[in-house]
Amino acid sequence: MTHRIMIIGGGAGGLPLATALAEAHGRGGRAEITLVDPNATHLWKPLLHEVAAGRVGAQEGDVSYAAVAKRNGFRFVRGAMTGLDRGRRQIAVRRVSDREGATDTQATLEYDTLVVCVGSETHDWGVPGVRDRAVMLDTPRQAERFRRDLLIAGVRADARRGTTGTGGIEVVIVGAGATAVELAAEIRRTTRAQAAYMPARLDLDRDVRLTLLEAAPRILPLLADRIAASVGSLLSALGIDVRTGERVVEVTAAGVRTARGALFPADFVVWAAGIRAPAWLAGLDGLETDRVNRLVVDTTLRTTRDPDVFAFGDCAACPWPESGEHALLPPRAQVARQQAVMLVDTIGARLDGRALPVFRYRGFGSLASLGELSGAGGFLGRLVGGSLLLQTFTARSTFALLHFMHQVSIHGTGQVLRDTLARWVHGGGEARMKLH
Ligand SMILES: Cc1cc2nc3c(=O)[nH]c(=O)nc-3n(C[C@H](O)[C@H](O)[C@H](O)COP(=O)(O)OP(=O)(O)OC[C@H]3O[C@@H](n4cnc5c(N)ncnc54)[C@H](O)[C@@H]3O)c2cc1C
Structure with a gap:
């Protein structure tokens, strides 16, 4: 009988997996591969900060899921998984039918092997005002909107400078991990490029004020001290004000307030202070999750409580024994990609009744690109x-x-x-x- 493989999420991990599985096991009719994603098109997530800064358009790297599915021989279902019945090996899906993401019907899909790779979203840590007032870069739409708003703000500030002699834009980025640091550098680069198209009243290099706020004592916590210090010097040289030891407690219309009572005025607040897996994963028909909703898997990427359910990428808490007894793999596209490659063998082993391979991560560096x-x-x-x-x-x-x-x-x-x-x-x- 044809083995039904259901992949949930067509991101940095899920889309390459669907394509490779269709090639390896779909063509001979050994397995039927279905990919489920609520979007019609895919954009590789690490490009989002470049979209936000206007370096690339949201549509430039866009790929139609339906077209890739047709070309490669897997089925694409546009919808969002909402539930799981492990006893029946069924998932519940909210079907999505139009460009704006409107939903209409519920569907039930059956699987023999379920692979969950639904990624992550920005974590607001419950800080008041973040959801309503800060920008998060989780989707191309959010990144594109930020780009447009920043552009318009630049034009308005330029006009204001022309009429009143005052003008400027305050951008506060909360968090100083790789994403936040890259974004700050990209924005600085973009505002320099934008200046060339403006009537020269506003010095966008000087008048777009960029501040990075980080609660920890230093930026880039995952990188060596020496590198973080050097990148800090670079950011200062780019006119980016880096403030460490500033824990944000509230985002208001006036700006960003920190635990020691300081207020950083802001026209734009970008929140990039950590991630979590989607909340609906917690308690998904009894599967084990950690405190940030990630599905707990073993080194074969199998969930700890169900041998038919696998998870990988950002939404999985996967052991990283080479890095320490309790270490977990970082949420990186590199990880998701390597896991997808291994899962093709894993599925083959499952179909053949062989032992499953064990995932070993090979890191190729994670230094911020800094535009x-x-x-x-x-x-x-x-x-x-x-x-x-x-x-x-x-x-x-x-x-x-x-x-x-x-x-x-x-x-x-x-x-x-x-x-x-x-x-x-x-x-x-x-x-x-x-x-x-
Ligand atoms: C701005 C930015 C810059 C980054 N830069 C880098 C970098 O330089 N290098 C690097 O290695 N990593 C980088 N990352 C991290 C990297 O993007 C992620 O680690 C990677 O995308 C994770 O892949 P994934 O497949 O787990 O999830 P994603 O690529 O996020 O894909 C998840 C997919 O699941 C879908 N989905 C969500 N909910 C559902 C649902 N209910 N049902 C069905 N489908 C669903 C989504 O639509 C999406 O298509 C960056 C991240 C960001 C935000």
């Missing part, structure tokens, strides 16, 4: 010397390679090379940022 400003010959080299320059160069190359491999896993090498060449040939005349 083009960090590139060879950029500020970084002059400011902090060769060793960090080499590391950021390596990080950017790793990022580009990771993105390339993601695209190859979806479209195939030939098409990605053709597209890359076409972009390179036609790219010269394009604006360096999106202005509309």
Whole structure:
């Protein structure tokens, strides 16, 4: 009988998995692969801060799930999983029918193997005002909206400077992990590019004030002290005000208030202070979850309480024995990708009745890219010397390679090379940022 594999979530992990599984086990009719996602199109999540900063358009990297499914031979169901009945091996799905994400029907889908990879969302930690007033970069729509609002704010501030002689924009980014640091650097780069299109009243480099607030004593907690210190120097040189030891307790119309009573005025607040898995995973038909809703899995990526349910990527709490007794894998696209590759073998082993492989993560570095400003010959080299320059160069190359491999896993090498060449040939005349 055909084995029914249900993949929930077509992100950095789920979409490559569906494509590879269809290739490996779908064509011969051994398995039927279904991918479920509430969106019609896929955008690789690590590109979101570049969308937010206007470096790439939300549609530029967009991929239609239905088209990829048809080309590769798997089924795509547009909808959001809402429930699970493990006894019946059924999932409940809220079907989505239009561009705005409106839902109409409920459906029940059956599986033999269920793979959950629904990613993560920004965690507000219950801080008042965050949900209503801060921007979170979880979806292309949020990133695109932030880009447009920032652009409009720039134009208005420029006009204000022309009429009243005063103007400026305050952007406060809360959190100083890799995402927040990258975003700050990208925004600085974008505002510089935007300045070239403005009537020169506003000095966007000087008048767009960027502040990073971090509760911990230092930025980039996952990286070595020396690197964090060097990146801190770079951010200062870019005019980004980095404040550590500032725990945010409230976001108000006036700005961001911290535990020691300081108020940081803000026109825009971007919240990037940690993530959690979607709340509906907690208590999903008795599966084990941790305190941030992640499904607990063993090193084979199987959930601890059901051998037919697997989870990976950001929504899984997966042991990382090579890093320590209680260490867990970090929420990175690199991790999700490597896990997807292994799961193709895992499913093969399941179908053959063999022992499941064990996941071993191979990290290729996680230094923040810091936009083009960090590139060879950029500020970084002059400011902090060769060793960090080499590391950021390596990080950017790793990022580009990771993105390339993601695209190859979806479209195939030939098409990605053709597209890359076409972009390179036609790219010269394009604006360096999106202005509309
Ligand atoms: C701004 C930013 C920059 C980043 N930069 C990097 C980087 O440089 N390097 C790196 O390694 N990592 C980076 N990351 C982290 C990386 O994006 C994630 O670790 C990675 O996307 C996780 O992959 P995933 O498949 O688990 O989840 P995702 O890629 O988030 O995909 C989850 C999918 O599940 C779908 N989904 C959600 N709910 C449901 C539901 N109920 N039913 C069905 N489907 C659902 C979503 O629509 C989505 O398509 C960055 C993240 C952000 C936000």
